[in-house]
Amino acid sequence: MRLSTRLALSGAVSVAVVALIGAVLASTTRTVRRELARNEAAGEMLSAVTNVRYLTLEYALHHDERTLVQWHLTHASLSKQLVARPEFATGAEGEILARLRRTNAVVRSLFSQLVANRQARDTDGRRAAVREELEARLTGQIVIRLEGIIADAFTLSERSRTGVLTAQRRQGVAVGAFGGFVLLVLATTMIVALKSVLRPLARLRAGTAIVGAGDLDFRLDEASGDEIGDLAHAFNEMTEKLRGREAKIRRLVDSNIIGIVITDLEGEVLEANDAFLELVGYSRLDLQSGRVDWKRITPAEFEGADVRALQELRERGAYAPFEKEYFRKDGRRIPVMIGGALLEGPPRGGVAFVLDLTERRVAQETLARTQADLAHVARVTTLGALTASIAHEVNQPLSGIITNASTCLRMLAADPPNVDGARETARRTIRDGHRASDVITRLRGLFAREGVATESVDLNEAAREVIALSASELRSSRVIVRAELADDLPPVRGDCVQLQQVILNLFRNASDAMSGVDDRPRQLVISTAREEGDRVRLTVQDAGVGFEPESAEKLFDPFYTTKRGGMGIGLSVSRSIIESHHGRLWAARNDGPGATFAFTLPRAGERAASAHGSSAVRAPAAADAMHVVGSP
Amino acid sequence: MLVRSLVSVVDDDESVRESLPDLLRELGFAVRAFASAEEFLASDCVCRTSCLVLDIAMPGMNGPELQRELTRRRQEIPIVFITAHRDETVRPRLLEQGAVECLFKPFTETALLDALNAALPAR
Numbered sequence: 238m239r240l241s242t243r244l245a246l247s248g249a250v251s252v253a254v255v256a257l258i259g260a261v262l263a264s265t266t267r268t269v270r271r272e273l274a275r276n277e278a279a280g281e282m283l284s285a286v287t288n289v290r291y292l293t294l295e296y297a298l299h300h301d302e303r304t305l306v307q308w309h310l311t312h313a314s315l316s317k318q319l320v321a322r323p324e325f326a327t328g329a330e331g332e333i334l335a336r337l338r339r340t341n342a343v344v345r346s347l348f349s350q351l352v353a354n355r356q357a358r359d360t361d362g363r364r365a366a367v368r369e370e371l372e373a374r375l376t377g378q379i380v381i382r383l384e385g386i387i388a389d390a391f392t393l394s395e396r397s398r399t400g401v402l403t404a405q406r407r408q409g410v411a412v413g414a415f416g417g418f419v420l421l422v423l424a425t426t427m428i429v430a431l432k433s434v435l436r437p438l439a440r441l442r443a444g445t446a447i448v449g450a451g452d453l454d455f456r457l458d459e460a461s462g463d464e465i466g467d468l469a470h471a472f473n474e475m476t477e478k479l480r481g482r483e484a485k486i487r488r489l490v491d492s493n494i495i496g497i498v499i500t501d502l503e504g505e506v507l508e509a510n511d512a513f514l515e516l517v518g519y520s521r522l523d524l525q526s527g528r529v530d531w532k533r534i535t536p537a538e539f540e541g542a543d544v545r546a547l548q549e550l551r552e553r554g555a556y557a558p559f560e561k562e563y564f565r566k567d568g569r570r571i572p573v574m575i576g577g578a579l580l581e582g583p584p585r586g587g588v589a590f591v592l593d594l595t596e597r598r599v600a601q602e603t604l605a606r607t608q609a610d611l612a613h614v615a616r617v618t619t620l621g622a623l624t625a626s627i628a629h630e631v632n633q634p635l636s637g638i639i640t641n642a643s644t645c646l647r648m649l650a651a652d653p654p655n656v657d658g659a660r661e662t663a664r665r666t667i668r669d670g671h672r673a674s675d676v677i678t679r680l681r682g683l684f685a686r687e688g689v690a691t692e693s694v695d696l697n698e699a700a701r702e703v704i705a706l707s708a709s710e711l712r713s714s715r716v717i718v719r720a721e722l723a724d725d726l727p728p729v730r731g732d733c734v735q736l737q738q739v740i741l742n743l744f745r746n747a748s749d750a751m752s753g754v755d756d757r758p759r760q761l762v763i764s765t766a767r768e769e770g771d772r773v774r775l776t777v778q779d780a781g782v783g784f785e786p787e788s789a790e791k792l793f794d795p796f797y798t799t800k801r802g803g804m805g806i807g808l809s810v811s812r813s814i815i816e817s818h819h820g821r822l823w824a825a826r827n828d829g830p831g832a833t834f835a836f837t838l839p840r841a842g843e844r845a846a847s848a849h850g851s852s853a854v855r856a857p858a859a860a861d862a863m864h865v866v867g868s869p
Numbered sequence: 870m871l872v873r874s875l876v877s878v879v880d881d882d883e884s885v886r887e888s889l890p891d892l893l894r895e896l897g898f899a900v901r902a903f904a905s906a907e908e909f910l911a912s913d914c915v916c917r918t919s920c921l922v923l924d925i926a927m928p929g930m931n932g933p934e935l936q937r938e939l940t941r942r943r944q945e946i947p948i949v950f951i952t953a954h955r956d957e958t959v960r961p962r963l964l965e966q967g968a969v970e971c972l973f974k975p976f977t978e979t980a981l982l983d984a985l986n987a988a989l990p991a992r
């Protein structure tokens with residue numbers, strides 16, 4: 238039964254019982270009062286009748302006038318008492334009262350005769366004796382009657398006394414019952430409170446502590462069906478919801494789809510899921526013994542990015558995902574994407590989400606390779622088209638040569654030989670031979686660069702394109718590119734594709750020069766700047782192996798190379814491209830490790846008129862040159 | 870006197886129009902040379918030609934177009950195509966469309982003779 242019902246019910250019962258007891262008490266009190274009144278009335282009656290008897294005897298002895306008056310007064314009082322008595326109006330008492338009234342009337346009548354007999358005093362002796370006799374008898378009669386009245390009054394008095402006693406007993410019982418009930422109610426309330434409220438509350442408190450400590454499987458008994466049961470049910474529901482939420486978060490953390498790391502605000506690893514540990518190749522034991530040290534697993538070149546991310550985390554509550562690498566326990570590097578958010582404390586910390594980019598990186602590299610292959614195919618196709626066109630140009634005169642020579646032979650072999658015809662065909666053979674030679678000369682003219690296409694080139698834009706084009710390749714070589722491109726760089730005039738080939742070549746050289754560098758960041762800095770004398774400079778600086786001072790100029794000789802598998806063409810071609818743009822390309826050693834290559838070009842407007850030519854024909858040749866530069 | 874088979878040469882390249890007719894005459898054919906397909910169609914040689922030596926790529930109507938035009942006119946002249954573009958995929962297509970042979974320039978005298986022999990079996 239519900240607590241509220243129980244309380245309401247017990248309240249109602251208490252009220253009913255109290256009312257009942259109150260009624261009983263009131264009733265017994267009234268009874269007692271009535272019985273007491275009756276007892277008093279009986280007492281008064283007894284007193285009056287005793288007085289009457291005394292006065293009767295007194296009068297009979299002394300015949301005193303005063304006594305007579307007293308008798309009448311007293312008797313009147315008695316008669317009044319006997320007449321108006323509602324207390325004794327019922328049952329046996331009524332009969333007794335009626336009898337008393339009758340006896341009283343008789344007493345009065347007898348006493349009147351006695352008085353009359355006395356007052357009719359005779360001097361005659363005999364008659365006097367008779368009167369004496371009568372007087373004595375009357376007196377006796379009166380006394381007997383009065384005795385009867387006394388007895389009856391006693392009876393009434395006795396009855397009322399019994400009534401008082403009974404009423405008092407009832408009252409005692411009622412009071413006792415009331416006290417007992419109050420005790421019972423107190424005891425019941427205590428038991429109910431103890432059983433239904435305090436104990437379940439204690440269990441609830443213990444449960445809260447258990448759930449708070451993390452045991453979300455704990456459930457309270459909710460079978461009682463009352464408010465405590467409701468509370469237990471609500472508690473269990475809350476715990477269930479908590480468990481659901483906790484399970485979701487757990488699922489998220491343990492899903493092993495993504496690495497999750499919880500750190501403090503300094504980046505120290507406090508907690509990590511299996512996915513992350515697997516990613517970096519450490520065990521949970523390593524984590525617990527503090528061996529998964531953020532700084533130790535982060536390569537030097539990414540420390541700056543980490544510091545920036547932590548600062549962003551503290552200032553803005555989250556940091557944008559960025560790409561970095563980790564050292565695995567086995568020393569291998571692994572590319573990841575990492576993003577994170579602030580965890581409000583206390584203590585405050587950060588949660589980082591780490592995504593393994595290995596597969597994506599492989600896919601990117603595959604894509605880049607495919608693109609390179611495609612580009613190669615495109616170049617080959619263009620080259621094929623060019624070759625076909627050359628072949629056509631050459632085949633025409635060749636065809637003439639062979640046909641003429643055949644004709645010539647036949648004319649000479651005729652009988653008689655057609656010498657004139659043979660001479661003519663031989664002449665034509667020579668002419669076609671020259672034609673073929675002319676074709677070759679023309680073709681060489683096509684390839685020979687007499688000038689460059691004249692277009693306005695923004696070196697910053699050209700550099701950005703090259704950075705974008707080679708980003709994947711540079712990343713796979715773990716080269717960090719820093720671009721310091723000058724604002725308001727004036728444009729230069731030239732062939733953008735050729736200039737980009739030069740920049741690309743310098744990038745490749747820089748990347749190759751740093752391929753063996755592991756003790757410092759493989760940083761490549763590309764910068765542009767305005768030079769004195771209306772020139773524009775582009776510089777590519779690396780942190781690679783550098784070069785010996787004496788080989789500074791040899792670097793640009795054709796077929797001079799320091800690289801295994803290098804052809805020694807790139808810098809030579811690059812220099813000829815820059816020089817054909819009226820610029821200068823040179824190399825310098827860095828103060829620290831590595832080398833710097835730079836070229837300057839006149840800004841647009843200077844010597845613009847010197848360039849001319851058909852870019853349509855040169856396009857394949859340009860692609861071809863790119864191919865040469867790109868060769869390792 | 871033996872009536873020589875007439876071989877018509879249609880090629881926009883002048884050196885071919887100079888050299889090839891001489892060789893064909895040495896081989897014993899009567900020869901007429903035309904600089905374009907239109908010129909050939911306009912001539913009186915269409916009905917008399919026993920074999921057509923036809924360049925593929927020409928300005929105006931090209932070789933295969935002339936072939937189709939002749940088919941349309943029901944002029945069943947055996948055709949030997951000649952071309953300076955060594956495109957191996959062209960040859961089977963032309964043969965399929967009824968050409969006797971397709972020779973890539975420069976071709977030998979023997980190859981030319983074989984093609985003409987194939988074109989003129991009754992000679």
